[in-house]
Each structure stands twice: as C-alpha cells, then as structure tokens.
Amino acid sequence: MVVVTDPAKLEHLQTREQIKLLDVIDALRAEGLSEYTALPQLIVCGDQSSGKSSVLEAISGVPFPRKDSLCTRFATEVILRRATDELISVSLVPGKTRSFQERDVLSGFHHDLSSRENFPALFEKAKQAMGLDALGSLAFSEDILRVEVSGPTQPQLTVVDLPGLIHSENRKQSARDVSLVHKLVESYMNSERSIILAVVSAMNEFANQIVLKKARDVDPEGERTIGLITKPDTLRVGTNSEKEFLALARNEDVKFKRGWHVVKNLDLGAGEGETKDRDSEESLFFEKSNFKALPPSSVGISSLRHRLSHVLFDQVRSELPKLIEDIQSGIAATRGGLDKLGPSRVTPEEQRAFLIKISQEFQILSKDAIIGQYSNPFFKDHLPAKRRLCAVIANSHDDFGTSLRENGARWIVSESKRRKSVRGSSSSKYSEPWEGIARSHIRSVWESTNFFIEQVLQHLTDAEVCGALFYELLEPIMDGKLDLAYSKLGEVTAVYKDHPATLNHYFQENVVALQKARRNPSIEEKLRGIFSERSKIYEQDIPLLMSAVQFEETSDMTRKAAEEIFDNMNAFYKTAMKVFLDNVPSLVIQETIVNEVPRMFCPESVFAMESDLVKKIASESEAKRLQREELTRKLGTLDAGYGICKQYVARGGS
Numbered sequence: 001m002v003v004v005t006d007p008a009k010l011e012h013l014q015t016r017e018q019i020k021l022l023d024v025i026d027a028l029r030a031e032g033l034s035e036y037t038a039l040p041q042l043i044v045c046g047d048q049s050s051g052k053s054s055v056l057e058a059i060s061g062v063p064f065p066r067k068d069s070l071c072t073r074f075a076t077e078v079i080l081r082r083a084t085d086e087l088i089s090v091s092l093v094p095g096k097t098r099s100f101q102e103r104d105v106l107s108g109f110h111h112d113l114s115s116r117e118n119f120p121a122l123f124e125k126a127k128q129a130m131g132l133d134a135l136g137s138l139a140f141s142e143d144i145l146r147v148e149v150s151g152p153t154q155p156q157l158t159v160v161d162l163p164g165l166i167h168s169e170n171r172k173q174s175a176r177d178v179s180l181v182h183k184l185v186e187s188y189m190n191s192e193r194s195i196i197l198a199v200v201s202a203m204n205e206f207a208n209q210i211v212l213k214k215a216r217d218v219d220p221e222g223e224r225t226i227g228l229i230t231k232p233d234t235l236r237v238g239t240n241s242e243k244e245f246l247a248l249a250r251n252e253d254v255k256f257k258r259g260w261h262v263v264k265n266l267d268l269g270a271g272e273g274e275t276k277d278r279d280s281e282e283s284l285f286f287e288k289s290n291f292k293a294l295p296p297s298s299v300g301i302s303s304l305r306h307r308l309s310h311v312l313f314d315q316v317r318s319e320l321p322k323l324i325e326d327i328q329s330g331i332a333a334t335r336g337g338l339d340k341l342g343p344s345r346v347t348p349e350e351q352r353a354f355l356i357k358i359s360q361e362f363q364i365l366s367k368d369a370i371i372g373q374y375s376n377p378f379f380k381d382h383l384p385a386k387r388r389l390c391a392v393i394a395n396s397h398d399d400f401g402t403s404l405r406e407n408g409a410r411w412i413v414s415e416s417k418r419r420k421s422v423r424g425s426s427s428s429k430y431s432e433p434w435e436g437i438a439r440s441h442i443r444s445v446w447e448s449t450n451f452f453i454e455q456v457l458q459h460l461t462d463a464e465v466c467g468a469l470f471y472e473l474l475e476p477i478m479d480g481k482l483d484l485a486y487s488k489l490g491e492v493t494a495v496y497k498d499h500p501a502t503l504n505h506y507f508q509e510n511v512v513a514l515q516k517a518r519r520n521p522s523i524e525e526k527l528r529g530i531f532s533e534r535s536k537i538y539e540q541d542i543p544l545l546m547s548a549v550q551f552e553e554t555s556d557m558t559r560k561a562a563e564e565i566f567d568n569m570n571a572f573y574k575t576a577m578k579v580f581l582d583n584v585p586s587l588v589i590q591e592t593i594v595n596e597v598p599r600m601f602c603p604e605s606v607f608a609m610e611s612d613l614v615k616k617i618a619s620e621s622e623a624k625r626l627q628r629e630e631l632t633r634k635l636g637t638l639d640a641g642y643g644i645c646k647q648y649v650a651r652g653g654s
Contacts (some may be wrong), residue, residue: 024648033641036634037193037326040316041158042308045185046199047209048164051230055199056161058278058301059308062147063119066617071130073183074141079148087150090122092129095142095498099462106130106143142184162188163383165210189218193319195311196225198256202232202245212254215569221258224315226307229262232291242290249294261307262291262299297477324645327638333633340462341628344620348611351618355606359470365456366598378459389452393445393594397585400441408434408577435493438584442485445589449597450478464624468617469601473609477600478593485592492583 024038033039042059044052053064060078077093092109094102109129111122113538123145130141162185169175188194198215200206215225229249235242247253249260264282279302286292286299297303345351365378372390374380379387386392453474457466531537599605606614 012275021313021320021648024320024644025316027644033327036330036638037323038193039158039323040193040312041160041195042197043160043162043188043194044197044199044313045162045613046164046211046228046230047201047204048166050164050199050201050209050211051265052164052199053161053228055197055228055263056159058263059305060149060159062149065114065125071418073127073163073596074130074145074189075163076145076147078159078161078512079146080150080158085150087148088116089148090126091146091148092126093144093146095144097142142180160188167210170403186214186218189214191317192224193323195308195315197228197308198225199228199230200248201230202241203234205241206245206248206254215256216254219473222258224258225256226258226311227251227254227256227260227306229260230265232262232289233264233285235556237290238252246290246293249291249298258311260298261304262286263301263304320645320648323409324642324649327642327645331635331638331642334631337462338628338631338635340460341620341624341631342461342465344625344628345618348614351380351614352606352609354618355609355614356603358465359601359603359606361460362456363598363602365459369452370594370597378456383455386448386451387455389449389594392448392452393589396445396448400437400442400584401581403437403441404577404581408437434580435489438489438493438580438588439486441584442482442489442589442593446478446482446485446593449593450475453478453597453600462624464621465617472613472617474600481593485588488592489584490589492580492588544627576598613652 028034028039031526044056046052056062056076056078057064060080062078064076090111094106098106106129109126111125113122115117126145130143132141163181165171165185166178166181169178189196196215196219198211200211201210206212212227216222219225227248229245232245235245237292244253251259251264264285266278266281279300282300286294286524291299297307342354343350345354365376368374368376368381369387369389372388374384374388454466457469457474460466461469
C-alpha cells in the first residue's frame with residue numbers, strides 16, 4: 001500500500017483543535033450517519049472543463065483524470081481519514097433510482113489500490129460498472145464513486161468533485177444528461193453544511209458561467225461559498241478580461257463574504273515530474289503576473305489548503321450543536337416509527353400479544369379523553385383540540401341545547417293569535433322537531449368519537465395496522481353503537497308522544513308562572529290608570545286598588561279552556577325539555593357511545609377475538625419486515641452518532 005497524499009501539502013489542515021473536532025465528523029461519517037443527516041464537507045462545483053478536478057487533485061493529492069472533454073461523469077467523494085494502516089479503497093454508492101438488482105451489483109464494486117497511478121484506469125472501470133460506456137447510455141450517472149484514503153498522516157476531511165454544469169445539450173450529452181447533472185449538483189449545494197468551492201475558469205467570461213448563479217440561489221449571502229478562479233495564466237496581460245478577473249478576485253464584482261481565491265492549474269499534458277513541481281510553478285506565476293497585487297492569502301494552492309482548513313473547522317464548529325439536535329430528532333422519530341411498527345410478529349401468539357399491548361394503551365387514552373384528563377402528550381401534539389374528546393362533546397352538547405331551545409318548538413304562537421284561539425294545541429306535535437335535532441346531535445358526537453378513535457390508532461401504530469383495526473374491528477362496532485343510540489332515542493322520545501304526562505313539580509310552577517305572565521300586563525295597566533288620575537293614594541282608595549289587582553276572568557268559557565290548555569302545554573314543554581336535555585347526552589349518547597369506547601378495544605376483547613381476525617389485523621408483510629430492519633439499522637447508526645457527539649462534549653468540546 002502507498003500514501004497518496006503528500007503530508008507537506010496538507011500540513012495546514014492540521015491543528016490540535018481541528019483534529020479533535022474533525023475526528024468527530026470522521027467518526028460520524030464512518031458510522032454511516034451521512035446517509036441520514038448532512039455532514040460538513042467541501043464540494044467542488046463549476047461549469048464543465050472549469051478545472052475542478054485539477055483543484056481537487058491539488059488539495060487532496062489524489063490524481064484525478066484531467067481532460068478538456070467530458071471530465072467528471074459522476075460525483076466522486078474523497079474521504080481522507082487518519083488511521084494506523086495506510087490504505088486506499090474505492091467503492092460505488094448506487095443512485096436512488098437504481099433497481100434492487102442494480103444496487104446489489106454496484107454495491108459489490110470495491111477495489112483496494114496499490115498505487116495512485118492506477119487511479120485513471122479505475123475511473124474507466126467505474127464507468128463500465130455504472131454502464132456509462134454502453135451504447136445509448138447516459139453521459140452522466142447519479143451513482144457516487146467513493147474514494148477512502150487512510151493513513152497515519154492523513155487529515156480528517158471530505159472533498160467532493162461534482163460533474164461540470166452543462167450549458168446545453170450536444171451530440172454527446174442529451175437534454176436528460178443536462179437535467180441530471182444540474183439536479184445532482186444542486187442536491188449537494190443545497191445542503192447548508194456543504195462548503196461550496198465555486199470554480200470559475202478564466203478562459204470564459206465569468207458572467208456566462210452557471211455555477212455563480214446556482215451558488216447565489218442556495219447561498220444568497222455568500223456565507224458558505226468561496227469563489228475560485230482557475231487558469232489565470234490563459235489571460236492576456238493588460239487586457240480587459242484580465243482586469244475583470246482581477247476585480248473579481250478582489251471581491252469587487254460577484255461578492256462572497258468568504259471572498260475569492262486564485263490558483264493556477266497544471267497543463268493538461270503535465271506528467272508525473274511536473275505534477276510534483278506544480279506548487280513551485282504556481283508560485284513563480286503569481287510572482288511575475290499582475291495577480292501579484294493580490295494578497296498572498298488569496299492566491300495559490302498552499303494558501304487555499306490553509307484557508308479551507310479554517311473554513312471547514314468554523315463550519316463544523318458552528319454546525320455541531322444543530323447537528324446534535326438533528327441526530328436527537330432523528331432518534332426520536334425513528335424510535336417512534338419502530339414503536340408504531342411494533343415487534344416482529346410471525347406466530348399467532350406474537351400477533352395477539354401485539355394487539356393486547358396496543359389495546360392497553362388505547363384503553364388508557366380513551367378513558368383519559370372521556371374524563372377530560374389531558375396530561376398525556378397525545379393530547380398536546382397533533383390537532384390537540386379535536387383529540388380532547390370530553391371538551392369536544394361538551395361543546396357539542398352546548399350546541400344541542402341552544403338548537404333545541406331556539407328551534408325545538410314546531411310553531412311559535414303570537415299573543416294576538418293566542419287570544420283568538422289555541423284549539424287543537426298538542427304537546428306531542430309542539431315538540432315534534434326534537435327527535436330530528438337529537439339525531440343530528442347524536443350523529444355529530446358519533447363522528448367526533450370516530451375521529452378520536454382514528455387519531456388514537458394513528459398515534460399507537462402504523463397506517464396498515466391502524467386501517468385494519470378501524471375497518472375490521474372498530475368501525476362495525478361504532479356503526480352498531482350509532483344504531484343503538486338511535487333506538488335509545490326512540491325510547492326517550494316515545495314518552496312525549498300520544499298522551500304525555502309528568503309528576504315533576506316544576507310543571508305546576510311553570511303553569512303558575514305562565515298564568516301570571518298572562519295576567520300581569522292587564523293588572524299593571526289598571527294600576528297605571530289609577531295612579532295617573534291621583535297624585536296621592538289614601539286609605540279609602542284601598543278597595544279601588546284591590547279591585548284593580550283582581551284579574552277579570554273572561555266570560556268566554558271556550559277561550560278560557562283554550563288558554564288553560566295553552567298554558568299547560570307550554571309548561572309541560574319547558575318541563576319536558578329540561579329532562580330531554582339531560583337524557584339525550586347522558587342516557588342516549590354517553591352510555592351508548594362514548595363510555596363504550598374503552599371497552600371496544602381492550603385486552604379482554606383481544607383475548608376473545610377470533611384467530612383469523614387477529615391474523616388479518618396484526619400480521620405483517622415482507623415490506624414491513626424490511627422497513628423494521630431499515631429503521632433498526634438507522635436507529636443503531638443514529639445512537640452511535642449521538643454517543644460519539646456526547647463523548648466529544650464530555651471531553652470539553654465546544
């Protein structure tokens with residue numbers, strides 16, 4: 001094995017603080033955490049043939065192929081790790097759109113290199129493995145070539161060379177290729193933990209290079225972008241183009257908070273010996289060209305390595321607290337997903353035990369909801385107002401009472417009509433709307449309860465089991481409860497039909513009150529007449545006052561009987577409404593529907609459940625088994641990552 005990276009070239013990346021912090025990121029990446037959350041990295045972006053691969057080679061020491069046509073055809077991750085043994089290993093990471101069979105084949109691509117000179121040939125092998133050289137194939141791939149370089153002197157760093165951005169389709173690159181490359185580059189640039197090296201070639205006007213617009217789109221403040229000018233030696237001395245690129249390098253045109261840097265690329269035909277001398281050749285150029293006016297910290301690959309080391313260190317340090325939060329959130333979400341899936345359940349015993357556990361939690365939440373005990377997080381997370389069943393039903397009962405009081409009477413008799421005739425008035429007809437109003441109320445509470453049940457199931461288990469439980473078990477039960485509630489309502493309303501009667505003392509009190517209300521206006525009118533004629537009242541006026549307060553009964557016996565019937569009907573209506581307003585919520589709704597919810601799905605009901613129904617509800621598909629395996633693997637990775645972060649914090653990391 002060989003060491004591919006010259007330690008002298010990378011010495012600026014090494015400080016004790018940086019090593020301590022970057023070791024954490026390296027350990028997280030080694031655990032596979034980058035599959036689930038973005039980790040800090042350096043990405044090299046630019047238009048096609050802008051010199052990106054040469055820059056990456058100069059930074060990492062890995063000899064990437066350098067050609068003018070169709071340079072990088074896939075993303076290449078270069079992972080530099082510190083280890084006791086020196087090793088270069090190369091593998092492929094399949095793209096997300098690959099089939100399972102293709103993923104298996106590509107995942108099997110793994111090579112250990114004995115010499116860095118073999119790198120160009122390995123690129124060709126990677127193309128063949130990805131099918132890029134096949135007739136009619138894509139010119140670019142979503143697959144990733146991963147190069148891991150380890151050794152005792154290596155830095156902890158990840159750099160990514162991305163395919164060059166294409167302006168338009170041509171004979172070798174289709175419109176689909178153009179779209180694929182742009183999406184691939186944007187996916188890396190969009191990560192807020194990526195440091196963007198926006199590479200701009202001095203061979204073309206920078207205003208026409210796509211990379212600058214894309215960098216601005218994802219990083220409008222330029223906080224994580226460094227502009228990088230390549231091939232400055234191609235500019236003619238003293239020309240406007242040279243002046244424009246010098247202004248760009250001074251951050252006077254396209255401005256980034258992190259500024260710009262300039263490096264000189266090796267000629268395409270440079271051999272091994274010339275590669276070794278690239279730094280000295282570059283230094284000579286910056287000593288003699290007009291670019292010598294720029295600060296030394298802004299030119300040359302050596303200062304770029306030093307600059308990037310500080311940028312990456314600052315990025316990692318600032319992102320680490322949020323990264324830890326993301327890991328914790330991921331752990332909570334993954335555990336929640338596993339909890340919903342439940343344990344593996346192949347045998348009937350496992351399936352029944354799974355349902356018993358869910359039913360216990362269902363019963364607890366249902367009882368809490370009915371009595372208005374909302375301390376469980378379930379009542380505070382998603383749609384808390386609709387999950388608080390007791391409050392929802394209480395509000396519905398209030399609406400029911402309002403509707404009954406306002407719309408419960410079949411007709412409203414005005415005073416003038418009452419004085420004429422109220423023959424044929426009937427309490428049963430007068431309260432005829434009650435049943436319809438009550439049925440609507442029952443339906444409303446039933447729907448709210450159904451919604452609550454679905455919410456509980458969604459909280460306790462995955463969508464598949466939730467649907468099976470609801471549609472196979474609970475929905476039929478709830479349908480039966482609705483029918484039972486309607487039947488119970490029929491019994492309650494039956495007592496108000498035909499010949500209703502009551503022994504409630506409130507009935508007589510209502511009759512007296514109604515009679516007073518009918519007589520008082522006439523008495524009040526007589527008294528006002530007496531007082532209007534006299535300024536003072538004397539003892540001898542008492543008989544007159546007594547006469548005034550005595551209500552004169554009508555001599556029309558038919559009218560008198562009708563008024564008594566009317567008063568009795570209204571009194572009975574008010575008395576019966578009070579009872580009805582109590583009976584419908586308590587006897588019809590609460591006892592028939594609401595209080596039954598905890599008993600619909602409880603351990604006892606699961607024990608009594610037929611085996612076929614248990615299997616239908618609780619058995620799991622192959623897809624669910626694979627999902628559990630993936631979540632378990634993800635949780636293990638996240639837990640390991642969190643453990644690494646805790647160790648870093650415990651060691652006094654910032």
